[in-house]
Amino acid sequence: MSYKFVFFDIDGTLLNEEKEIPADTIKAVNELKEKGIEPVIATGRAPYFIKPLTDALGIDSYVCMNGAYVVYKGQTLYKREIEKPSLETLVALAAQHDHGLVFEGESRYCSDRDNHPFVTDSIQSLKIDMPSFEPEFWRENGIFQVFLHCESHDEHLYESLKSEFTLIRWHPQAMDVLPLGGSKAQGIAALLDELGYTAEHAVAFGDGLNDKEMLEYVGFGVAMGNSHPELLPFANFVTTHVDEKGIRNGLIKAGLLTA
Incomplete structure (x- = not known):
């Protein structure tokens, strides 16, 4: 099955420890878009904290607040409030x-x-x-x-x-x-279902404990080389560090980019 979406965590995945986007990550995401594959943010952050990043990468779809708030191309698709x-x-x-x-x-x-x-x-x-x-x-x-x-x-x-x-x-x-039961995977599922796709159409990248469900859910899960050790068993592949072309190398392994 061909992948249609790639979901990216932010901190430690798209951003390094200095909260900067490595130049090669920007290039890799742009190449992904040129191939018709849609990048989507999947983060614990709220939507009002990610605009500089989404502007820099040209991304207008995101799963925020660990799956509780989902926007696709500027339109809100899913919201789950705490009671x-x-x-x-x-x-x-x-x-x-x-x-x-x-x-x-x-x-x-x-x-x-x-x-x-x-x-x-x-x-x-x-x-x-x-x-x-x-x-x-x-x-x-x-x-x-x-x-x-x-x-x-x-x-x-x-x-x-x-x-x-x-x-x-x-x-x-x-x-x-x-x-209860909230996760990035839940938000991703809501987005994919709304658009008529399944988990097998998606790749995801993450590095933290809140990425476990997401990496396990999608068709191909990639853990960054700088990931929390407890995340690694949930990934299909462990790529290199965020500052060592981790995004590009993961996309190559998923068959979405070439070296």
Whole structure:
């Protein structure tokens, strides 16, 4: 079966540690488009944080907030909000332990803590603007993803939430909180189904723990050479480092580009 789509994670996949797009990655993505194969972003980031990247690569389709918000060619195809009763439970539990929360809505994001050090450290690592301080933002807006700021030794405090949420660590001081069963794979499935394609028509690239389901779901999954070790068993192929033509080499292995 010929591949029609390639889904790309952002951090550690399209972007290197300096949050820059390697020149060869830009060239490889352009070559892909010239062959009539559609590149799509698949990220944990919200749509309002990816415009510089999508502009640089000429991509207008994306699976954001770990599959909860999907846009194809500028049109929203799929949205999955976290239910308010579940958010209320999360907010109450995090408050007991003074763990800051950041709520991601459709057009902006806000925190329930002002200058919380864990929030500051994790958000600064993404090189994006800090969230505004609006503790009640989650009550009045649709929320698609939450950042829960705690260290790994405190994760056990949130075991009771696993019947309502999917939690994935992405930073030493932060976890993504998604609707139960949420993943990039779920968003990709929604997009492919809407367009009349199946998982076998897709290739995906990733490097983090939130890429497991995506790489396992698609027809050909590629893990970056700089991937988290736990991601590797879910990939069909492990390519080179993001700064060592990792995207190009993965596309060559998938049969989409030539050397």
